[in-house]
Amino acid sequence: MTLPSKNIEYGTKEYWDHRYSQHSDSATFDWFKSYAEVAHLIREYVPDKSSKILMLGCGNSSLSEDMWQDGYKNIVNIDYSSVVIQQMKQKYGSIRPGMEWHEMDVRALSFGNASFDVAIDKGTMDAMMASEINVWDPPTQVVEDCTREVHEVMR
Ligand SMILES: C[S@@+](CC[C@H](N)C(=O)[O-])C[C@H]1O[C@@H](n2cnc3c(N)ncnc32)[C@H](O)[C@@H]1O
Incomplete structure (x- = not known):
């Protein structure tokens, strides 16, 4: 496990x-x-398994693969780490039709407006919020980054 020397590094592309x-x-x-722990919520809130789903900051989580196995075949995964996107493409690119992997920043999505039915963020905004400072009084940059992600997802 590669732990950062300071929590604030969780908010940098270089760390990831x-x-x-x-x-x-x-x-x-x-x-x-x-997925096993949240599947009941996803099935409740996303009953249509043909929904177009955007996975924000996918990392090397098995969430998308597990959802694919559960019938959600229409998943677009993004992460700003080119390293993990290459790894995930290598692993799943040819064997998971309908699944896509793109190097992209959640603060600047290059999809058109209203491209997705659902967006899932598990741990990505948390990474952007990591800082050495009081979480109840975050630095301006953290507030701006999180606001930009929400703004992009709501387009
Ligand atoms: C804590 S990990 C969570 C990974 C995965 N979603 C999970 O549940 O295991 C945070 C991920 O978000 C990605 N990330 C952080 N900030 C990002 C940003 N601004 N745009 C895209 N990806 C980002 C990191 O590269 C990392 O893969």
């Missing part, structure tokens, strides 16, 4: 590229919860 480059291409790691 470095972290993923230490992992084997086939590694998976799920932050906070696995």
